[in-house]
Amino acid sequence: xxxxxxxxxxxxxxxxxxxxxxxxxxxxxxxxxxxxxxxxxxxxxxxxxxxxxxxxxxxxxxxxxxxxxxxxxxxxxxxxxxxxxxxxxxxxxxxxxxxxxxxxxxxxxxxxxxxxxxxxxxxxxxxxxxxxxxxxxxxxxxxxxxxxxxxxxxxxxxxxxxxxxxxxxxxxxxxxxxxxxxxxxxxxxxxxxxxxxxxxxxxxxxxxxxxxxxxxxxxxxxxxxxxxxxxxxxxxxxxxxxxxxxxxxxxxxxxxxxxxxxxxxxxxxxxxxxxxxxxxxxx
Amino acid sequence: xxxxxxxxxxxxxxxxxxxxxxxxxxxxxxxxxxxxxxxxxxxxxxxxxxxxxxxxxxxxxxxxxxxxxxxxxxxxxxxxxxxxxxxxxxxxxxxxxxxxxxxxxxxxxxxxxxxxxxxxxxxxxxxxxxxxxxxxxxxxxxxxxxxxxxxxxxxxxxxxxxxxxxxxxxxxxxxxxxxxxxxxxxxxxxxxxxxxxxxxxxxxxxxxxxxxxxxxxxxxxxxxxxxxxxxxxxxxxxxxxxxxxxxxxxxxxxxxxxxxxxxxxxxxxxxxxxxxxxxxxxxxxxxxxxxxxxxxxxxxxxxxxxxxxxxxxxxxxxxxxxxxxxxxxxxxxxxxxxxxxxxxxxxxxxxxxxxxxxxxxxxxxxxxxxxxxxxxxxxxxxxxxxxxxxxxxxxxxxxxxxxxxxxxxxxxxxxxxxxxxxxxxxxxxxxxxxxxxxxxxxxxxxxxxxxxxxxxxxxxxxxxxxxxxxxxxxxxxxxxxxxxxxxxxxxxxxxxxxxxxxxxxxxxxxxxxxxxxxxxxxxxxxxxxxxxxxxxxxxxxxxxxxxxxxxxxxxxxxxxxxxxxxxxxxxxxxxxxxxxxxxxxxxxxxxxxxxxxxxxxxxxxxxxxxxxxxxxxxxxxxxxxxxxxxxxxxxxxxxxxxxxxxxxxxxxxxxxxxxxxxxxxxxxxxxxxxxxxxxxxxxxxxxx
Numbered sequence: 001x002x003x004x005x006x007x008x009x010x011x012x013x014x015x016x017x018x019x020x021x022x023x024x025x026x027x028x029x030x031x032x033x034x035x036x037x038x039x040x041x042x043x044x045x046x047x048x049x050x051x052x053x054x055x056x057x058x059x060x061x062x063x064x065x066x067x068x069x070x071x072x073x074x075x076x077x078x079x080x081x082x083x084x085x086x087x088x089x090x091x092x093x094x095x096x097x098x099x100x101x102x103x104x105x106x107x108x109x110x111x112x113x114x115x116x117x118x119x120x121x122x123x124x125x126x127x128x129x130x131x132x133x134x135x136x137x138x139x140x141x142x143x144x145x146x147x148x149x150x151x152x153x154x155x156x157x158x159x160x161x162x163x164x165x166x167x168x169x170x171x172x173x174x175x176x177x178x179x180x181x182x183x184x185x186x187x188x189x190x191x192x193x194x195x196x197x198x199x200x201x202x203x204x205x206x207x208x209x210x211x212x213x214x215x216x217x218x219x220x221x222x223x224x225x226x227x228x229x230x231x232x233x234x235x236x237x238x239x240x241x242x243x244x245x246x247x248x249x250x251x252x253x254x255x256x257x258x259x260x261x262x263x264x265x266x267x268x269x270x271x272x273x274x275x276x277x278x279x280x281x282x283x
Numbered sequence: 284x285x286x287x288x289x290x291x292x293x294x295x296x297x298x299x300x301x302x303x304x305x306x307x308x309x310x311x312x313x314x315x316x317x318x319x320x321x322x323x324x325x326x327x328x329x330x331x332x333x334x335x336x337x338x339x340x341x342x343x344x345x346x347x348x349x350x351x352x353x354x355x356x357x358x359x360x361x362x363x364x365x366x367x368x369x370x371x372x373x374x375x376x377x378x379x380x381x382x383x384x385x386x387x388x389x390x391x392x393x394x395x396x397x398x399x400x401x402x403x404x405x406x407x408x409x410x411x412x413x414x415x416x417x418x419x420x421x422x423x424x425x426x427x428x429x430x431x432x433x434x435x436x437x438x439x440x441x442x443x444x445x446x447x448x449x450x451x452x453x454x455x456x457x458x459x460x461x462x463x464x465x466x467x468x469x470x471x472x473x474x475x476x477x478x479x480x481x482x483x484x485x486x487x488x489x490x491x492x493x494x495x496x497x498x499x500x501x502x503x504x505x506x507x508x509x510x511x512x513x514x515x516x517x518x519x520x521x522x523x524x525x526x527x528x529x530x531x532x533x534x535x536x537x538x539x540x541x542x543x544x545x546x547x548x549x550x551x552x553x554x555x556x557x558x559x560x561x562x563x564x565x566x567x568x569x570x571x572x573x574x575x576x577x578x579x580x581x582x583x584x585x586x587x588x589x590x591x592x593x594x595x596x597x598x599x600x601x602x603x604x605x606x607x608x609x610x611x612x613x614x615x616x617x618x619x620x621x622x623x624x625x626x627x628x629x630x631x632x633x634x635x636x637x638x639x640x641x642x643x644x645x646x647x648x649x650x651x652x653x654x655x656x657x658x659x660x661x662x663x664x665x666x667x668x669x670x671x672x673x674x675x676x677x678x679x680x681x682x683x684x685x686x687x688x689x690x691x692x693x694x695x696x697x698x699x700x701x702x703x704x705x706x707x708x709x710x711x712x713x714x715x716x717x718x719x720x721x722x723x724x725x726x727x728x729x730x731x732x733x734x735x736x737x738x739x740x741x742x743x744x745x746x747x748x749x750x751x752x753x754x755x756x757x758x759x760x761x762x763x764x765x766x767x768x769x770x771x772x773x774x775x776x777x778x779x780x781x782x783x784x785x786x787x788x789x790x791x792x793x794x795x796x797x798x799x800x801x802x803x804x805x806x807x808x809x810x811x812x813x814x815x816x817x818x819x820x821x822x823x824x825x826x827x828x829x830x831x832x833x834x835x836x837x838x839x840x841x842x843x844x845x846x847x848x849x850x851x852x853x854x855x856x857x858x859x860x861x862x863x864x865x866x867x868x869x870x871x872x873x874x875x876x877x878x879x880x881x882x883x884x885x886x887x888x889x890x891x892x893x894x895x896x897x898x899x900x901x902x903x904x905x906x907x908x909x910x911x912x913x914x915x916x917x918x919x920x921x922x923x924x925x926x927x928x929x930x931x932x933x934x935x936x937x938x939x940x941x942x943x944x945x946x947x948x949x950x951x952x953x954x955x956x957x958x959x960x961x962x963x964x965x966x967x968x969x970x971x
Contacts, residue, residue, distance in 0.1 A: 181699075181702055182655075182656060182657075182699060182702060182703045183702030183703060183705055183706060184702075184705055184706050184709065214654065216601075216644075216646035216647065216648060216651050216654065217601055217644060217646070217654060217816070217818060218600070218601075218815070218816075218817075218818035218819070220814045220815055220816050220818075221814035222706070222814065223706060223707065223812070223813050223814070224706055224707065242706045244656060244703065244706060244754075244755065244816065245642075245644075245654045245655055245656035245816075246652065246653070246654055246655040246656070247644070247646065247651065247652055247653065247654030247655070248646065248651040248652060248654075282651065282652055283652070
């Protein structure tokens with residue numbers, strides 16, 4: 001009888017817990033939408049405040065998914081009818097350059113706008129990033145500029161590659177953030193060609209071949225990886241990354257162009273334990 | 284974030300729920316059986332004056348309850364493994380000096396049902412370093428029943444047969460108080476064994492207790508070379524009790540605690556710092572309920588912890604820990620029904636096992652995080668089956684038919700493990716259900732002095748946890764990593780056995796053969812597309828179903844009584860195993876032989892024994908085998924019993940591998956040499 005009661009209590013508890021979980025999942029609350037994100041920067045212009053949020057704690061080298069919202073003065077109402085464009089600029093001691101970035105698009109039915117920037121390098125004492133956001137509200141154009149602090153990733157693992165390809169073009173290849181698990185993970189990357197210091201158009205229809213390895217354990221690989229293929233819908237390269245255990249993984253890459261020529265990267269062999277093009281993960 | 288916090292607690296609750304439901308189910312089924320059987324009111328006369336069934340089972344006597352039995356024991360305090368090795372059908376795979384893995388009919392653990400008093404216990408090591416025979420000691424046991432082929436289905440679904448280790452119980456025999464102290468020493472590996480037991484029994488109460496401690500250093504082979512990492516240390520405590528609530532009913536209970544430390548496995552790259560088992564049961568017995576007799580029912584629980592590590596190895600490519608856990612809850616109920624011609628046995632049993640094993644590797648670069656994987660992803664196996672057997676006796680012959688039907692459900696309980704396996708099998712389900720079947724017919728005919736036995740059977744088994752769910756399990760024998768396949772089909776067995784024997788007053792001679800055809804035989808096959816995980820491994824194998832494999836065992840044995848007290852016996856056996864592509868199966872014995880001459884008179888006994896094998900002709904290098912050379916080894920022992928103040932003292936001494944031969948057999952993992960010359964002495968002091 002006692003155990004029956006215990007079971008009953010357990011069932012009730014589990015129902016309570018599971019229903020709580022469901023509530024949390026389904027509550028798409030406008031106010032709380034960015035509650036779990038960090039406000040990285042507020043830009044001010046003409047009494048408008050532009051807030052830039054990220055899932056990360058700071059602007060980081062690599063792919064940064066950023067969320068933007070705008071309000072007027074001290075008002076609590078965020079504006080749903082703004083239009084944005086942006087330009088990140090790196091002020092180096094010898095030169096100035098930009099980096100790959102997306103358009104900024106509005107999230108459906110929200111006053112939140114979204115886009116990404118791929119920083120190739122961190123700032124330092126002599127060199128810094130500057131972010132300019134151009135926006136228009138009610139057909140009026142405004143501009144806000146601020147200096148931002150871009151940090152190297154805390155784990156110091158490579159998330160972005162800037163390189164010269166065998167076709168003498170410069171490319172930027174960045175992985176999308178991943179919450180790695182011991183499983184077959186969804187894995188994506190974005191690829192840009194560096195046309196000049198300021199323009200980084202998306203490269204379409206190439207292929208990124210994966211060969212994840214564990215250098216700490218005989219440089220073994222993992223099975224059933226799926227190479228990254230260009231997806232026209234969201235303009236990213238998508239595939240599957242299989243990780244058979246936790247730890248440090250070097251994801252060796254080979255970039256192949258649309259006519260099957262190798263642009264960058266080498267096969268892994270006994271003699272060649274790593275590719276010159278790679279990402280890193282540790283979990 | 285909240286969702287993340289609630290998920291573990293939800294799992295914990297589900298876990299508790301699951302455990303309770305299982306306990307409740309076990310308790311319910313236990314009660315149901317009790318009531319069902321009570322409800323039977325059929326009364327028939329039970330008697331049998333007809334020919335009893337001669338089974339092909341073999342019984343290895345372990346405990347010596349009487350003075351005479353001491354004489355028959357070759358080496359009283361030897362390990363259970365050594366006792367089992369005396370069986371004609373059992374060979375032991377050795378990875379070191381401890382925890383040998385029994386094979387029966389040349390088949391290993393996953394094809395056998397090994398039970399302790401009918402209870403299922405599952406080892407917790409992914410590398411079979413802890414066969415369940417390592418979690419009991421001879422001090423706990425009275426006999427080992429070795430049952431070949433499908434007849435072993437009485438103890439669970441099997442292909443090769445069953446080994447049931449019967450616990451040593453006083454069983455209301457009314458023998459009063461008995462105590463004894465045992466002591467043994469062996470020279471080769473400085474093995475010290477000390478044991479004690481105390482038993483009390485009267486007609487309505489008994490309690491048996493024993494304790495034993497063993498400690499061994501490294502042993503040396505025939506060339507005198509010390510085999511590093513062959514040491515071990517273990518102790519075992521057990522207590523059994525029974526109480527008769529009335530002249531017909533009894534309640535019994537068993538508790539065994541076995542713990543081994545610092546066990547070296549010289550043939551493997553890792554050792555074991557701890558192997559621990561707690562084995563418990565509570566039973567109910569009734570002499571007769573209605574028409575049924577020998578009604579027995581019990582519920583049991585056992586838990587096994589196995590910690591494998593390489594901390595003592597000086598030079599490894601990477602440090603790793605590989606702990607494993609296995610918990611089993613089970614029940615069984617059986618009753619017999621005897622009529623003039625029939626002798627029925629009906630059995631209902633079930634178990635629930637949780638097997639979890641993990642592996643953590645520590646990179647040589649201290650800044651890198653440790654690497655972790657689940658090698659057994661918390662597999663929950665729920666199995667319940669019904670076994671029925673009928674012996675039908677005629678004037679000069681008898682007939683036995685037996686069958687088992689079981690349902691087995693396996694669940695991958697760990698999400699991490701499920702995701703790991705999905706790398707290989709993206710569409711696998713958490714759950715799978717299998718139906719396991721067995722049917723066996725045996726016929727026995729007696730034309731004095733000849734006896735004839737013939738049997739045909741069919742049976743199948745589910746893949747083992749490693750075969751279905753193992754994740755990068757390194758097998759040092761063939762130097763490959765192994766991956767399980769949850770979609771494996773059941774392995775089947777079609778079996779035929781025959782025995783012809785002649786028995787005269789002073790000699791016996793018999794020839795016996797068992798042949799198996801095993802459709803869907805499970806074995807690891809190389810997958811060249813996969814990258815090895817273990818540093819230095821040659822490749823990766825995935826368990827597959829072969830179309831079939833064939834295995835045949837033939838043995839001739841004889842016994843000749845030169846004088847009533849001088850007996851000569853001998854056996855020669857031949858074994859052959861091949862798969863559908865004519866490849867040799869691994870671990871198949873070459874032609875082997877043994878012979879002994881025994882002298883037993885009153886209080887003195889002596890044995891001279893020869894054991895050997897021919898050169899291995901059929902072996903398979905794909906499975907890591909190489910040719911084992913022929914060998915012959917000799918051993919000798921003497922025993923004497925005498926009385927000291929009315930107490931019995933029994934001394935036995937002997938020498939094994941008399942000529943210090945360096946040899947290894949086909950069952951020695953990576954050809955690890957066997958022990959060289961070894962003297963032993965055993966002293967037993969019994970008080971009545």
